[in-house]
Amino acid sequence: MYRIKTLNKISSAGLDQLDKSRFQIGTEVENEDGILVRSAPMQDYSFPPALRAIARAGAGTNNIPIDRCSENGIVVFNTPGANANAVKELVIAAMLIASRDILGGADWVQEQAHTPKVDVAAAVEKGKSAFVGPELYRKTLGVIGLGAIGALVCNIALDLGMDVYGYDPFLSVDAALRLDRHVHVVKDVNELYRVSDYITIHVPYNNNTKDFINAEAISKMKGQVRVLNLARGGLVNDEDMIAALESGRVAKYVTDFPDERITTVKNVIALPHLGASTPESEENCAVMAARQLQDYLVNGNITNSVNLPNVSQEWSGIARLCLIHKNVPAMLTQIMSTLSDDRINVENMTNKSRKDYAYTIVDVNTRLTDEVADELRAIPNMIRVRVLNH
Ligand SMILES: NC(=O)c1ccc[n+]([C@@H]2O[C@H](COP(=O)([O-])OP(=O)(O)OC[C@H]3O[C@@H](n4cnc5c(N)ncnc54)[C@H](O)[C@@H]3O)[C@@H](O)[C@H]2O)c1
Numbered sequence: 001m002y003r004i005k006t007l008n009k010i011s012s013a014g015l016d017q018l019d020k021s022r023f024q025i026g027t028e029v030e031n032e033d034g035i036l037v038r039s040a041p042m043q044d045y046s047f048p049p050a051l052r053a054i055a056r057a058g059a060g061t062n063n064i065p066i067d068r069c070s071e072n073g074i075v076v077f078n079t080p081g082a083n084a085n086a087v088k089e090l091v092i093a094a095m096l097i098a099s100r101d102i103l104g105g106a107d108w109v110q111e112q113a114h115t116p117k118v119d120v121a122a123a124v125e126k127g128k129s130a131f132v133g134p135e136l137y138r139k140t141l142g143v144i145g146l147g148a149i150g151a152l153v154c155n156i157a158l159d160l161g162m163d164v165y166g167y168d169p170f171l172s173v174d175a176a177l178r179l180d181r182h183v184h185v186v187k188d189v190n191e192l193y194r195v196s197d198y199i200t201i202h203v204p205y206n207n208n209t210k211d212f213i214n215a216e217a218i219s220k221m222k223g224q225v226r227v228l229n230l231a232r233g234g235l236v237n238d239e240d241m242i243a244a245l246e247s248g249r250v251a252k253y254v255t256d257f258p259d260e261r262i263t264t265v266k267n268v269i270a271l272p273h274l275g276a277s278t279p280e281s282e283e284n285c286a287v288m289a290a291r292q293l294q295d296y297l298v299n300g301n302i303t304n305s306v307n308l309p310n311v312s313q314e315w316s317g318i319a320r321l322c323l324i325h326k327n328v329p330a331m332l333t334q335i336m337s338t339l340s341d342d343r344i345n346v347e348n349m350t351n352k353s354r355k356d357y358a359y360t361i362v363d364v365n366t367r368l369t370d371e372v373a374d375e376l377r378a379i380p381n382m383i384r385v386r387v388l389n390h
């Protein structure tokens, strides 16, 4: 039985992917083999000895201690693109509420309706000019990060009649192919800052992207720019943004990651981390995460990992070794010589590396004893050895 702990509410469509005869799932499960998580903070999570994999039902993995996972042979998965459409739609809404004071206007109408003796229909015609704002049509949108979300945002903004600039120095071929050819892809983000009426950021949060939008970046932007952050709070330096809002250089800041400080600042529109909160997205992410977790635990296949190479192999023996090790010379030689010393014949093998780590699957045509597994564990730089039986 595999034990799966859920650290957030995971859509039942995802949990239903897990074969109940082989998987025990719950919030109170102990010494879990796998974790299903959304945004629950895991930086200080104490890994139980059995833990082999963490599946993030979503895109951002900055809540997970990736380096510590790699050192402990724990595979971390995410679900690329599974919630991108939900975020794209909220970006459109964010541009609209940053342009016209739709939220303020709606609140004001409610106030009128709750004020005795006010003729609401007459009041709105008199008062509506207070909520006027510009159209998106023919304005320029700058999109930072052209991955799953960024590309969708670019393409739909073109449909809205906007001129679109995109910036992504690590643009993958797949991502480039998803991008409409009318998007102006720039190599220098300052070019995007210079022309954009709206700027939206869609990059992962890490040490390199922290404070991406800071005072220096804002100083390169057009006056009265509207900035949208549906990616992570730490990508924008709050103090610098507050100064720019107070000086009027930034007209509106929409954030999906509010805190006590930014929320109360004038011209900030704070949303409750709603980007991926649609039934469709929650289901897509949960299904993908659960399938990837199951395939790794049961078959040793890795798909959409953020810390180990993607490796899948058809079963061709009766037992399988799944080996996570450091990416250093002579690992394969040592693995093979251990198996040949024990007269174990290899049916098939795949090995791939990713930065400092590597993953090897070896299919063999004999049952494997604990002694063999222990001999493999004793190889220097071996991190985790698992034996699976077909
Ligand atoms: N608000 C929400 O609920 C919500 C939902 C989904 C994702 N997100 C956030 O959005 C982020 C992006 O999601 P995605 O699905 O598009 O991910 P993605 O991995 O498909 O795309 C990220 C893109 O950012 C690019 N990038 C990385 N560093 C960059 C840099 N320094 N400058 C410019 N581009 C850079 C990458 O090359 C990649 O193309 C996630 O990491 C997550 O933090 C938020």
Ligand SMILES: O=C(O)[C@H](O)COP(=O)(O)O
Binding pocket: 038, 039, 040, 057, 058, 059, 060, 061, 083, 273, 275, 276, 277
């Ligand atoms: O990175 C993500 O996928 C989003 O921030 C969604 O987070 P959530 O699953 O907690 O809504």
